[in-house]
Amino acid sequence: GAVVSQHPSWVICKSGTSVKIECRSLDFQATTMFWYRQFPKQSLMLMATSNEGSKATYEQGVEKDKFLINHASLTLSTLTVTSAHPEDSSFYICSAPTSGGANEQFFGPGTRLTVL
Amino acid sequence: QKEVEQNSGPLSVPEGAIASLNCTYSDRGSQSFFWYRQYSGKSPELIMSIYSNGDKEDGRFTAQLNKASQYVSLLIRDSQPSDSATYLCAVHPSGTYKYIFGTGTRLKVLA
Numbered sequence: 116g117a118v119v120s121q122h123p124s125w126v127i128c129k130s131g132t133s134v135k136i137e138c139r140s141l142d143f144q145a146t147t148m149f150w151y152r153q154f155p156k157q158s159l160m161l162m163a164t165s166n167e168g169s170k171a172t173y174e175q176g177v178e179k180d181k182f183l184i185n186h187a188s189l190t191l192s193t194l195t196v197t198s199a200h201p202e203d204s205s206f207y208i209c210s211a212p213t214s215g216g217a218n219e220q221f222f223g224p225g226t227r228l229t230v231l
Numbered sequence: 232q233k234e235v236e237q238n239s240g241p242l243s244v245p246e247g248a249i250a251s252l253n254c255t256y257s258d259r260g261s262q263s264f265f266w267y268r269q270y271s272g273k274s275p276e277l278i279m280s281i282y283s284n285g286d287k288e289d290g291r292f293t294a295q296l297n298k299a300s301q302y303v304s305l306l307i308r309d310s311q312p313s314d315s316a317t318y319l320c321a322v323h324p325s326g327t328y329k330y331i332f333g334t335g336t337r338l339k340v341l342a
Contacts (some may be wrong), residue, residue, distance in 0.1 A: 116277055147328060158334040159275070161320070185260040194294055208274045212330070218263050218323055 117143045119211050121223035129231055130197055134192045136226045138165075138209030142190035145211035149220070150182075153206045165192040199230045233258045233324045237333035245341050250307040252336050254320030257301070263323035264296055264303045269335065270314045275319055279305060308342040 118141040128134050138148055148165040163184055164172040171184035183195040196203055208225040212218050234257040244250045252266075263282055267275035281287045281294040281303065293306040303322075307314055317335040324331060 149330070159332050164328060194249065206272075206274075219265065219277055219280050220269075220321070221277060222274040 116219065117141075117211070117213050117221045119209065119221045119223040121209055121226050123226060125227040125229075127231065131198055131199050133195055133197045134199055134228060136196075136207055136209075136228075138192045138194070138211070138223050140190045140211045143211075143213055145161070145192075146156065146189060148192040148209055148211045149193075150184065151208045151210065152195050153194060153208060153225075155206075159208070162194075165194075167192075167206045196228065199228070201230045204228055204230045232325070233322075233331050235320055235322050235331045235333040237318075237320050237336045239334060240337040241304070241339050242336055243339045243341060244310050246310060246312060248310050248340075250310045250314065250340070251340055252305040252307075252318050252320075252338065253302060254304065254333055256303045256320075256324075258322065258323045258324035258331075259298075259301060260325035261298075261322045262325060264294070265321040265323075265330070266292075266294060266303075266305045267319040267321060267332075268314075270316045271321060307338075310338075312340045312342045314338060315340045 120139045122137045150162045151159045162177045165184045165186040167186045173179045173211045186192045210222040212220040266279040269275040280295040282297045288293045291308045295304045319335045320333040
């Protein structure tokens with residue numbers, strides 16, 4: 116299957132700081148990428164859809180000024196959690212669908228964020 | 232509201248048995264269906280995709296799709312303890328860029 120990477124795999128930061136998470140499609144181009152958040156023992160929650168060359172589409176209840184998304188190229192999307200607080204501690208996962216008929220969606224390995 | 236429903240489980244099966252996981256979806260126009268496996272603390276991993284009615288087999292896994300009844304299932308033959316995980320059903324409905332995920336079924340394979 117296609118490969119999606121994320122960096123960093125984990126990060127610990129102090130409350131009030133900003134954290135940037137990178138998502139890369141390594142062997143295919145992705146005009147669209149998705150950002151999810153998952154709290155322990157809960158379901159995946161779609162936060163936003165990242166679109167190459169245009170603004171991201173945010174799900175209801177997700178603050179776009181707090182979770183900044185930039186899709187700078189066909190292989191890179193970044194999520195910046197601004198002014199992070201302990202309640203933002205979670206598992207952040209990106210994914211990218213392949214193009215063409217299959218439209219299979221591949222996930223990155225995730226980034227575990229802990230805000231102290 | 233397009234929905235995908237799964238029984239949360241846990242579904243417990245003995246080692247070597249067949250595990251049967253089911254999923255129903257609401258959007259009749261959906262064309263693409265996926266099963267993911269998610270181990271605790273890890274991200275989801277795609278294990279099967281299916282697009283046409285009927286069965287699709289890949290090793291010990293068989294996906295079954297019935298569009299008329301709007302359900303998709305996953306059979307795992309010769310279940311192993313390493314198959315213990317949460318299995319997510321995902322649907323790509325028509326007319327949207329999003330994928331809709333079920334809440335997942337937790338499978339426990341008992342040694």
